[in-house]
Amino acid sequence: MRNLFGDYLLLTLHxxxxxxxxxxxxxxxxxxxxxxxxQPKTRLPASRDLxxxxxxxxxxxxxAYEQLRAEGYLETRIGxxxxxxENIPESYLSTAEFNQCExxxxxxxxxxxxxxxxxxxxFASAPTQQWGAFFPGTPDVTEFPHHIFSQIxxxxxxxxxxxxxxxxxxxxxxxxxxxxxDYLRVTRSVKCDVDQxxxxxGIHQAIDLLSRTLCDMNDPVWIEEPAYWxxxxxxxxxxxxxxxxPVDSEGIIPIENPExxxxxxxxxxxxxxxxxxxxxxxxxxxxxxxxxxxxxxxxEDDYDSEFRFSGQPYPSLQGLEKDSPVIYMGxxxxxxxxxxxxxxxVVPKSLFxxxxxxxxxxxxxxxxxxxxxxxxxxxEGHYEAHIRRMRLLYGKRREFLISLIHRYLxxxxxxxxxxxxxxxxxLKLPNAxxxxxxxxxxxxxxxxxxxxxxxxxxxxxxxxxxxxLGFACVSEKDTLVAFGILLQCLREEGIATIN
Amino acid sequence: MRNLFGDYLLLTLHxxxxxxxxxxxxxxxxxxxxxxxxQPKTRLPASRDLxxxxxxxxxxxxxAYEQLRAEGYLETRIGxxxxxxENIPESYLSTAEFNQCExxxxxxxxxxxxxxxxxxxxFASAPTQQWGAFFPGTPDVTEFPHHIFSQIxxxxxxxxxxxxxxxxxxxxxxxxxxxxxDYLRVTRSVKCDVDQxxxxxGIHQAIDLLSRTLCDMNDPVWIEEPAYWxxxxxxxxxxxxxxxxPVDSEGIIPIENPExxxxxxxxxxxxxxxxxxxxxxxxxxxxxxxxxxxxxxxxEDDYDSEFRFSGQPYPSLQGLEKDSPVIYMGxxxxxxxxxxxxxxxVVPKSLFxxxxxxxxxxxxxxxxxxxxxxxxxxxEGHYEAHIRRMRLLYGKRREFLISLIHRYLxxxxxxxxxxxxxxxxxLKLPNAxxxxxxxxxxxxxxxxxxxxxxxxxxxxxxxxxxxxLGFACVSEKDTLVAFGILLQCLREEGIATIN
Numbered sequence: 001m002r003n004l005f006g007d008y009l010l011l012t013l014h015x016x017x018x019x020x021x022x023x024x025x026x027x028x029x030x031x032x033x034x035x036x037x038x039q040p041k042t043r044l045p046a047s048r049d050l051x052x053x054x055x056x057x058x059x060x061x062x063x064a065y066e067q068l069r070a071e072g073y074l075e076t077r078i079g080x081x082x083x084x085x086e087n088i089p090e091s092y093l094s095t096a097e098f099n100q101c102e103x104x105x106x107x108x109x110x111x112x113x114x115x116x117x118x119x120x121x122x123f124a125s126a127p128t129q130q131w132g133a134f135f136p137g138t139p140d141v142t143e144f145p146h147h148i149f150s151q152i153x154x155x156x157x158x159x160x161x162x163x164x165x166x167x168x169x170x171x172x173x174x175x176x177x178x179x180x181x182d183y184l185r186v187t188r189s190v191k192c193d194v195d196q197x198x199x200x201x202g203i204h205q206a207i208d209l210l211s212r213t214l215c216d217m218n219d220p221v222w223i224e225e226p227a228y229w230x231x232x233x234x235x236x237x238x239x240x241x242x243x244x245x246p247v248d249s250e251g252i253i254p255i256e257n258p259e260x261x262x263x264x265x266x267x268x269x270x271x272x273x274x275x276x277x278x279x280x281x282x283x284x285x286x287x288x289x290x291x292x293x294x295x296x297x298x299x300e301d302d303y304d305s306e307f308r309f310s311g312q313p314y315p316s317l318q319g320l321e322k323d324s325p326v327i328y329m330g331x332x333x334x335x336x337x338x339x340x341x342x343x344x345x346v347v348p349k350s351l352f353x354x355x356x357x358x359x360x361x362x363x364x365x366x367x368x369x370x371x372x373x374x375x376x377x378x379x380e381g382h383y384e385a386h387i388r389r390m391r392l393l394y395g396k397r398r399e400f401l402i403s404l405i406h407r408y409l410x411x412x413x414x415x416x417x418x419x420x421x422x423x424x425x426x427l428k429l430p431n432a433x434x435x436x437x438x439x440x441x442x443x444x445x446x447x448x449x450x451x452x453x454x455x456x457x458x459x460x461x462x463x464x465x466x467x468x469l470g471f472a473c474v475s476e477k478d479t480l481v482a483f484g485i486l487l488q489c490l491r492e493e494g495i496a497t498i499n
Numbered sequence: 500m501r502n503l504f505g506d507y508l509l510l511t512l513h514x515x516x517x518x519x520x521x522x523x524x525x526x527x528x529x530x531x532x533x534x535x536x537x538q539p540k541t542r543l544p545a546s547r548d549l550x551x552x553x554x555x556x557x558x559x560x561x562x563a564y565e566q567l568r569a570e571g572y573l574e575t576r577i578g579x580x581x582x583x584x585e586n587i588p589e590s591y592l593s594t595a596e597f598n599q600c601e602x603x604x605x606x607x608x609x610x611x612x613x614x615x616x617x618x619x620x621x622f623a624s625a626p627t628q629q630w631g632a633f634f635p636g637t638p639d640v641t642e643f644p645h646h647i648f649s650q651i652x653x654x655x656x657x658x659x660x661x662x663x664x665x666x667x668x669x670x671x672x673x674x675x676x677x678x679x680x681d682y683l684r685v686t687r688s689v690k691c692d693v694d695q696x697x698x699x700x701g702i703h704q705a706i707d708l709l710s711r712t713l714c715d716m717n718d719p720v721w722i723e724e725p726a727y728w729x730x731x732x733x734x735x736x737x738x739x740x741x742x743x744x745p746v747d748s749e750g751i752i753p754i755e756n757p758e759x760x761x762x763x764x765x766x767x768x769x770x771x772x773x774x775x776x777x778x779x780x781x782x783x784x785x786x787x788x789x790x791x792x793x794x795x796x797x798x799e800d801d802y803d804s805e806f807r808f809s810g811q812p813y814p815s816l817q818g819l820e821k822d823s824p825v826i827y828m829g830x831x832x833x834x835x836x837x838x839x840x841x842x843x844x845v846v847p848k849s850l851f852x853x854x855x856x857x858x859x860x861x862x863x864x865x866x867x868x869x870x871x872x873x874x875x876x877x878x879e880g881h882y883e884a885h886i887r888r889m890r891l892l893y894g895k896r897r898e899f900l901i902s903l904i905h906r907y908l909x910x911x912x913x914x915x916x917x918x919x920x921x922x923x924x925x926l927k928l929p930n931a932x933x934x935x936x937x938x939x940x941x942x943x944x945x946x947x948x949x950x951x952x953x954x955x956x957x958x959x960x961x962x963x964x965x966x967x968l969g970f971a972c973v974s975e976k977d978t979l980v981a982f983g984i985l986l987q988c989l990r991e992e993g994i995a996t997i998n
Binding site for chain 2: 014113123126128131146147149150153157158165166195202204205219234237239338354358362364365366368369
């Protein structure tokens with residue numbers, strides 16, 4: 001850490017030439033803390049050492065440290081020296097996460113992006129924090145058997161196959177596509193052959209591929225309201241006309257005779273994201289009927305179908321009717337870990353040839369050793385074993401969180417659409433309250449609460465209020481601590497709590 | 500192989516329901532051979548075994564094998580059984596590579612893509628073969644010290660850092676960006692700080708990011724004529740107005756007072772792709788001047804700058820003038836291996852904040868363990884050592900190929916722009932000849948010759964004729980054999996050879 005840290009500070013110090021040295025140093029350190037270059041709880045070098053390394057006076061270091069202590073970024077502990085605090089103050093970036101205005105203003109003044117780039121920037125929603133209470137959508141990556149996966153990879157490297165090192169061909173690694181055929185048939189009732197599967201870098205790339213190759217500018221597409229922010233942003237940059245369609249306890253409410261035929265209909269039928277409802281059989285049939293009539297493709301995002309903690313698993317929409325116009329989409333980000341970046345689409349046969357060619361043209365594709373390792377990991381049964389373990393673990397964590405909500409807030413705070421599945425649940429708040437304000441306040445106290453209203457396209461008019469509580473990557477102990485902070489934040493925002 | 504092969508045949512047999520069983524089996528096997536599911540020289544199962552496995556009569560298997568032998572896909576060798584031939588006949592896909600008409604016709608009849616998807620399909624150029632004589636652009640992936648890289652990765656997995664498993668943040672892995680700052684400064688005279696580097700999945704993603712975030716629909720962009728086909732396709736799908744600008748022995752010939760200001764100017768100044776010329780200092784200065792005047796960004800693609808076999812290395816354009824409007828773009832596909840999928844852009848400071856945010860929104864990003872491993876691989880000196888070794892190896896292979904051309908064809912066949920650099924050279928052919936026909940003919944004889952005319956946007960009018968001869972992934976022995984075939988192909992097309 002020491003050397004890198006010194007290098008980093010020297011680099012950033014050279015870029016910032018305004019004001020006195022201790023002010024510049026202070027800004028550099030603050031920036032490094034906010035941007036996560038220096039992580040919470042990191043111990044900083046002793047002032048004497050850093051002074052030697054940067055070749056500046058020790059008093060300058062002390063002045064900068066003192067200023068950051070005053071601002072709440074650093075703390076001094078006897079016997080431990082100077083440390084970055086565990087929960088950094090509401091920062092430039094944490095605010096930005098809920099309100100991109102500041103960033104877009106900065107950008108506008110410094111350089112003019114394209115109009116489409118600028119539009120996207122205004123809607124930028126990728127979180128800077130991805131771990132801890134109550135981050136939704138991150139699995140517990142510490143529980144994955146990394147050593148097994150690593151051993152498989154190392155073994156593959158020892159018996160190399162030249163093709164593994166070249167660009168991807170014909171939809172990605174054959175072994176992985178073949179393993180997926182079996183896995184999806186058994187677990188999700190997806191009916192497909194190996195030449196219907198195209199490996200992607202994840203859901204974003206899958207949506208990008210489909211929206212560019214199946215839609216032209218201004219083509220109407222349906223998404224659920226509310227929905228995952230990432231879908232909207234990919235559709236936006238590709239110039240599509242996004243029509244948000246409301247959902248209720250039975251999932252998306254299809255429009256029987258739409259004025260304009262949607263080209264694509266994006267849905268999360270097994271577990272509506274983020275609300276949690278399950279698309280009823282009637283609606284499924286209706287939707288397929290509408291899609292057939294309108295020459296639309298239904299894009300079924302089955303993002304966390306593996307984690308259903310009780311009751312019967314719901315089969316996929318894809319397998320419901322023969323030759324239905326459904327493109328099935330999956331990812332390993334929730335079952336293995338996000339940075340693996342492996343997902344897939346299952347397309348009707350007529351689409352395989354053009355889509356695998358276009359996918360290669362657009363993205364080239366690679367990471368074939370990882371794909372082959374994953375195929376072996378699945379074939380050898382490690383994947384199913386891992387999912388079983390995680391289902392138990394997440395089920396337990398979810399129950400614990402629900403018990404806390406029931407006990408300290410009341411049953412009415414658990415959104416009625418939640419079912420026993422997924423990596424998060426929705427805490428329901430009164431529609432009059434400001435869930436964004438609660439989130440920002442919570443962030444100050446070191447916990448992450450994604451406001452439900454941000455998942456709506458028309459957040460001002462149709463949004464329900466609530467908070468997404470991710471429970472998958474949080475131990476029960478940490479959940480307990482964070483829940484205390486959550487209660488306090490709700491009280492501070494004047495939201496009634498019964499106990 | 501046996502089980503997978505049986506599974507595969509059963510799967511594809513079920514999809515194909517036209518005609519008699521032996522005809523269906525024949526089609527399935529042919530498809531598997533053409534698509535590379537069954538590789539050249541693979542031994543097929545004995546007819547009796549396959550008959551048992553598929554539960555069909557042995558005569559059916561024998562009939563299918565016989566048909567494919569007659570078509571030239573299979574051969575029988577005494578004591579070896581039935582094998583896939585080494586060089587499969589001119590196939591559906593090998594033709595398609597130079598002429599997408601067949602594919603597009605098939606697609607058109609089966610399903611209507613979007614107009615932009617369909618357009619792209621017509622220009623699809625990603626090769627189905629990526630290895631062997633004379634494939635251009637593939638490094639010798641067998642020479643990479645995979646064991647060292649694998650050991651570093653395994654070590655990182657043992658001391659895991661949670662962030663490595665989550666989505667990418669702030670432009671990618673800090674350690675890699677930091678290692679690149681030093682590496683690029685020393686080897687390429689690129690001047691940048693760590694917060695100017697954004698890690699990408701490679702050149703395609705870099706071009707995609709820049710063309711979507713810096714350009715709107717129909718914005719004019721300059722590319723070199725000829726240029727890498729991949730650039731054009733990414734610009735096409737993003738709706739840009741591509742202006743091909745001719746190159747000569749000094750590189751791109753800039754237009755001093757363009758009617759429309761280009762938003763982006765894509766160039767390969769250190770080694771023009773594919774012709775090989777080096778952009779002169781005068782032109783470099785002129786180009787920066789034009790870019791400043793027109794508020795354009797120059798995008799410098801430094802794709803194989805590491806492989807210069809003699810003379811002084813040319814420094815980057817990026818480092819030439821302070822605050823010049825240059826975005827520098829690099830990749831590890833040529834120095835490590837393509838399926839690694841790690842590249843980077845170096846952007847001016849004003850662009851870093853918006854571009855790293857937009858990159859995260861569009862692609863999310865991950866593969867952070869690989870990125871961190873690469874950083875360590877660079878820091879520990881393995882990367883430079885590997886490049887030094889490869890430079891010697893490729894230099895030798897190139898010299899050998901040139902000696903063959905000089906001896907058997909004549910010096911005039913070595914294109915005059917070639918300089919001693921890169922992974923391929925250009926064999927110059929008379930402008931009256933049909934280089935595409937030579938390529939197709941060569942493919943029938945099992946060698947890959949990419950025609951120069953295909954790198955031109957206006958191939959009918961401005962294209963020079965020639966063949967790209969990749970020498971990096973071919974041993975001298977294989978080069979010798981392939982060169983014999985090349986001579987024969989040239990003779991068959993009536994191209995004069997002096998010996």
